[in-house]
Amino acid sequence: MKIVVKVGTSTLAHATGRLNIRRVEALVKVLSDLKNQGHELILVSSGAIGMGVGKLNLPGRPADMPTKQAAAAVGQCELMYTYDKLFGAYNHTVAQLLLTAEDVSFPQRRQNFVNAMERLLQLNALPIVNENDAVATDEVGVSTTIGENDTLSAIVAQCVGADLLVLLSDIDGLYTADPRRDDHAALIPEVREITPELKGLAGAAGSALGTGGMATKLRAAELAMACGCDMVITNGQRPELLYDIAAGGPVGTRFVGRGKNQ
Template sequence: MRRLPQVKTLVIKIGSNILTNNSTIIDNNYINNLAKVIGELKSQIENILIVSSGAVAAGIQVLGLQEKPKEISKRQACAAVGQPKLIQIYENAFEHCGLKVAQILITKDDFSNRRRYLNAKYTIRELFSNNVIPIVNENDTVVVEELKFVDSFGDNDNLSALMAGLIGAELLLILSDVDGFFTADPSKDKSATLISEIKYFDSKLLGMAGDSITSVGTGGMKSKILAAKKALNAGCYVGIINGKDPENIKRFLNGDEIGTYFSHLEDPLKKRKLWIAYAAIPKGEIVVDEGAKKAIVNDKKSLLPSGIVNVNGRFNVGDVVRIVDQKGKELGRGKVRYSNIEIEKIMGKKTAEIINILGYKFSDEVVHRDDFVLSDFLEG
């Protein structure tokens, strides 16, 4: 039996391939069974949030299409038609279990904007206090990137990790169409074996995980591994299980050794740094000299104006920017305490000169160490 942490807040991620049984038709019976399981879990887990794909698949069904459209505009139309249909199916299923659901559609811009990020957090907190289960999906009707299989959130695996960090979940449970994480693709390699527990990330893990795109979904095992890494960095344990049978959710939470459990949290990022590292879109970049590079990377120091040699892009106080060396290599990302116009005036100068140059001083640091994340956390 596994020893899981006490779970007060749980995030469950469900992909289109699970909701449709790898077809283009939403499986209503599956959602009914899922609602029943979650209804039973509510007696022991206070807060449950679902990150659900399926809007495009539901739209395909509503519009009577035979396959997933290739054109982005048609996929967006499917999402627009399918999202209300999908939430209606969820609503009906959970109503039979005496539970209410809420629809939350979100884009990466909502995470990039600190105010909207916090508003989303407070909204979900209020929903939890009213015993409501939030159903979260990326807003495919206005977001092009996921529909092109390019990084917006990338896919709902990544979104689920960000949501877990946003709400401070203890466990993220990713429902897959396979039994967990294997040493190789089990559909191609009969010698592949299931890895029951993962304690440390290394380069071999990504090598074992392959990309896959189904007729209705966008994610593969690699996206799940990257999502697991992000969730762990937010202080959230992760499980990847076969979600075709919703009862597996209860089995995993009861400690049965099914699926793959990411069991070790080492130096998790602070919640504010999670936002900087994974959610915020950089507005520009600051180029630093070798002395500043050593100070922020090796000596764990803040970035001062004296070490800055150039500024690219336009940004304001509080925006996130890339910090790069003079060869263009990204060292990390940080939240700036001065705008690009102000930095252009004070770069290369000592901190004592800031007030004389600008007529005011917000801070000695352009990027404080507490608002900086090294590129190690940004790489897959």
Template sequence: MGKYSGSRNPVNFAKRIVVKVGTSTLTYDNGKMNLGNIDRLCRSISDLMNRGKEVLLVSSGAIGVGIGYLDLKERPTTTREKQAIASVGQCELMNAYARSFSEYSYRCGQILLTKDGITDKLTRANVTNTIETLLEMRIIPVINENDSVSTTEIMHNGTFGDNDTLSADVAVLANADLLVILSDVDGLYDANPRENPDAERISYVDKVTPEMLDFTAGKGSWLGTGGMATKITAMSKVTENGIMGVIADGAGIQVLEKIVDQDDVGTFFAAQ
């Protein structure tokens, strides 16, 4: 397999890595957990830890897993129902991570964040200290938004909006070298690959431009409705802070190992 185009230093590439995984990777359409994907993810993260990397996992899926665990026929619509289901789903999600990581002799610790964890100076320092201590102990931080209390209606500790944004904030907070966003797409394309057979994956992005942001967020754009806009915005934030980024397929075999080996998978975003 070919390498990414563009120059990168292969020596000690990406010591500290933030991995964000989406609900579509963690669950099936019926809300039940995709145990195969979860185990592959935990195995890959454990393998990176064995290489001496430091890995933080930003995980979506609390509400989705809660829906599947409670056998709900449809997604709840009220805030109070979503928050209650998130509290159930978060427990199940952490149980799955703890079981899978233990198979590879690693432990994980949960961190649930609200906006205060990033914007409030004292809380930010406490979150940073917790992350650093877990990494020093070779424990994998599993980070999610505290969906049971975070809403747009709560002004003091309101929502991040999406976990792509959260993962970018965590990467900057933790002074990471690399942010990997795993999704149900294998990178950024120049057109909709589901509709255009000639669409080509963009392997390397030297810099996120305003035109790229407008393109992915444009009204009626398949990229905007597919969630690519928030991923590109997240990549813009981290690269501006000197952090590399990759968007790749979360269901890919050994995708994290291939990224660290600098194989040409997904779309690589160069740090500025």
């Protein structure tokens, strides 16, 4: 299968912004093994700003745009250095692609991105995609940002014709209520249609270092399902669950792609 895996800041980093080494090493090992099985893997990785915060010893996520840009520039180097080193240990070559909204909204630039991705996969490389947060800002009156990587990962899945999109988050899936506040909250194992009631279950808040929340994940699910791609939300604390997810196992919440509803 062609699988897009999105990993969030809460999975990659500790609350300090520093890299969660054990978690990232486990994730890379599983992704490398899935690639060895013959799957085509694309990683959409958050974490540049969060890791830049830690690297620059800032007190928290910056509020002003120039410091966010600086943190992203520093953190992206840290991210790719880490991925290159860890995937290299399993003899896999990584590639970096940094995007803005214009890169996927203008037809020619979108096609350029698709061409690059397809060729990288043909060459057996593992593309690692992130938003270009060092330059993608909306302060000049032009919408250049996608905003968060849940949506970006769904766009990537659309562009490459992925079979499966997996969002690794800090929650086990979509619940009937917030499980951190309601002991009676129940996991919803499968979704075949995004209804207004489902959207009503989604809160807006992400983690202190990240930007996503359940609402952004449901928007990503709509994009993925519309192009026939399954999407799974699961907890990134256990990367080994990717084996079961790739095999179609009941992990997290699976959103069934359109055309698979028979």
